[in-house]
Amino acid sequence: MRILITNDDGIYAKGIEVLYQILSKEHDVYVVAPETEQSAVGHAITFLDPLRVKEVKRNGVFFGYAVNGTPADCVKLAIRELMKPLPDLVVSGINHGANVGENVIYSGTVSAATEAAMLGFPSIAVSIDAYPARDYSAPIRFLPRILKLIEGRTFPKGVSLNINFPHCPAEEIRGIKVARQGHLKYAETYDRRVDPRNRVYYWLCSQTAEYDPDEDTDSYSIQQRYIAITPIHYDLTHYPSLDLLKGWFYEEVALECKGKQWAGA
Amino acid sequence: MRILITNDDGIYAKGIEVLYQILSKEHDVYVVAPETEQSAVGHAITFLDPLRVKEVKRNGVFFGYAVNGTPADCVKLAIRELMKPLPDLVVSGINHGANVGENVIYSGTVSAATEAAMLGFPSIAVSIDAYPARDYSAPIRFLPRILKLIEGRTFPKGVSLNINFPHCPAEEIRGIKVARQGHLKYAETYDRRVDPRNRVYYWLCSQTAEYDPDEDTDSYSIQQRYIAITPIHYDLTHYPSLDLLKGWFYEEVALECKGKQWAGA
Numbered sequence: 001m002r003i004l005i006t007n008d009d010g011i012y013a014k015g016i017e018v019l020y021q022i023l024s025k026e027h028d029v030y031v032v033a034p035e036t037e038q039s040a041v042g043h044a045i046t047f048l049d050p051l052r053v054k055e056v057k058r059n060g061v062f063f064g065y066a067v068n069g070t071p072a073d074c075v076k077l078a079i080r081e082l083m084k085p086l087p088d089l090v091v092s093g094i095n096h097g098a099n100v101g102e103n104v105i106y107s108g109t110v111s112a113a114t115e116a117a118m119l120g121f122p123s124i125a126v127s128i129d130a131y132p133a134r135d136y137s138a139p140i141r142f143l144p145r146i147l148k149l150i151e152g153r154t155f156p157k158g159v160s161l162n163i164n165f166p167h168c169p170a171e172e173i174r175g176i177k178v179a180r181q182g183h184l185k186y187a188e189t190y191d192r193r194v195d196p197r198n199r200v201y202y203w204l205c206s207q208t209a210e211y212d213p214d215e216d217t218d219s220y221s222i223q224q225r226y227i228a229i230t231p232i233h234y235d236l237t238h239y240p241s242l243d244l245l246k247g248w249f250y251e252e253v254a255l256e257c258k259g260k261q262w263a264g265a
Numbered sequence: 266m267r268i269l270i271t272n273d274d275g276i277y278a279k280g281i282e283v284l285y286q287i288l289s290k291e292h293d294v295y296v297v298a299p300e301t302e303q304s305a306v307g308h309a310i311t312f313l314d315p316l317r318v319k320e321v322k323r324n325g326v327f328f329g330y331a332v333n334g335t336p337a338d339c340v341k342l343a344i345r346e347l348m349k350p351l352p353d354l355v356v357s358g359i360n361h362g363a364n365v366g367e368n369v370i371y372s373g374t375v376s377a378a379t380e381a382a383m384l385g386f387p388s389i390a391v392s393i394d395a396y397p398a399r400d401y402s403a404p405i406r407f408l409p410r411i412l413k414l415i416e417g418r419t420f421p422k423g424v425s426l427n428i429n430f431p432h433c434p435a436e437e438i439r440g441i442k443v444a445r446q447g448h449l450k451y452a453e454t455y456d457r458r459v460d461p462r463n464r465v466y467y468w469l470c471s472q473t474a475e476y477d478p479d480e481d482t483d484s485y486s487i488q489q490r491y492i493a494i495t496p497i498h499y500d501l502t503h504y505p506s507l508d509l510l511k512g513w514f515y516e517e518v519a520l521e522c523k524g525k526q527w528a529g530a
Binding site: 037039040041042043044045046047048050051052053072073076077080081102104105106110111114118146149150153156158159161162175176178180181188189190192193199200201202203204206229230231232233234235236237238239240241242244245246248249252 | 307338371
């Protein structure tokens with residue numbers, strides 16, 4: 001396959017180098033990644049500033065393009081401008097830290113895969129549950145197998161795969177779980193400090209306090225040493241609430257249904 | 266109600282001033298908004314840098330706190346640290362430009378509402394379909410009515426409301442539609458230029474080429490001069506694909522079901 005690689009930890013991160021090594025053995029790999037760390041940028045894109053691209057060569061092996069933007073920028077720019085022919089698959093990662101539960105919405109790694117899906121390309125986000133990760137043996141061993149199972153499949157429109165590896169040696173992995181996005185409870189605080197000029201500033205402090213106990217979730221699966229695979233998409237509509245809201249705004253909606261002009265307030 | 270106001274166009278934008286004027290007549294309003302424009306930041310949060318807060322007073326009337334961060338930062342910092350007592354409702358906007366269709370995932374305005382929902386607070390995002398907006402008569406007239414219909418309601422867990430106003434005079438508004446997130450097709454390109462030092466840079470150019478023709482969508486509704494209200498949430502799981510993926514990874518999942526150790530690759 002021809003694979004576009006990106007990440008959110010930046011082109012100099014260990015995770016993208018490991019990903020490059022795993023994928024370049026069997027595939028034609030093209031790297032476009034952020035020049036600097038873009039953790040927790042979510043689905044940010046850059047249009048108030050211009051983007052610049054520069055060539056990066058690491059260790060005499062790894063070759064790629066660094067962009068002064070976000071993961072979503074990298075995918076958009078690669079597909080719209082830089083990469084010809086276009087990719088068969090877009091892979092984002094390997095992220096330091098799991099992207100499970102509520103974390104998913106903050107994730108630059110996931111947003112790159114989502115952007116690819118929006119542009120109509122099959123895509124996966126790959127993360128490992130450690131910050132920093134020391135042991136990459138699980139993705140090194142199992143990611144090629146997962147790619148083989150994906151290759152040639154038709155991805156549902158707009159859907160990408162969010163893949164999370166537990167941080168344990170490959171031989172301790174118990175298998176794959178197809179899981180839904182679960183919940184994570186955080187102990188989240190701001191650390192209030194005073195700078196040398198007597199001005200107040202705040203650091204965000206965040207610790208995972210509690211994992212989702214539901215067995216069909218991403219966070220539970222990786223806790224149990226399964227590789228979690230979650231189909232994700234970018235339609236944020238909460239469908240079960242549509243009817244509820246029609247009730248809340250009943251008169252306003254009903255008036256229109258009768259073909260009357262809405263008087264409103 | 267006690268209402269926390271924020272936005273993504275920044276504390277000096279016209280939209281948040283209009284929102285302040287609308288809401289402060291009947292409610293106790295507290296403003297915490299980004300110091301600078303944060304359009305298209307998506308659900309970014311800041312933890313690699315510290316946050317600073319400064320007081321802003323505009324026109325002798327509008328009073329608020331400016332934060333050197335994103336809309337999601339503003340909500341998190343306000344709720345975790347700055348605002349006591351806590352809000353009954355969080356309102357983000359009024360954004361210049363509709364947040365409908367695929368745009369929703371890029372929106373800083375919407376991410377502020379989503380962040381509030383994640384923290385357990387009722388929240389709405391408000392946008393108007395023009396950039397820049399000249400006529401705010403529709404939100405000025407109808408937003409208080411919408412707030413009355415919302416007040417005291419129990420929001421479903423994790424759900425916020427994404428409200429989009431057409432850009433037309435209040436008397437031309439036809440009513441409210443409860444709508445799902447639709448699709449927008451873009452003509453998206455990069456404009457490649459060369460700077461005075463002979464280095465290449467790219468500007469993202471994006472024009473809406475086609476609105477969703479489906480009548481139950483947000484984008485169609487505002488085109489038809491209805492106020493679109495969409496329930497949104499932060500669970501990105503694409504539930505219809507869970508079974509499909511179990512098929513793709515059948516053997517790997519099945520092995521585990523039989524209680525066997527997974528051999529993997």
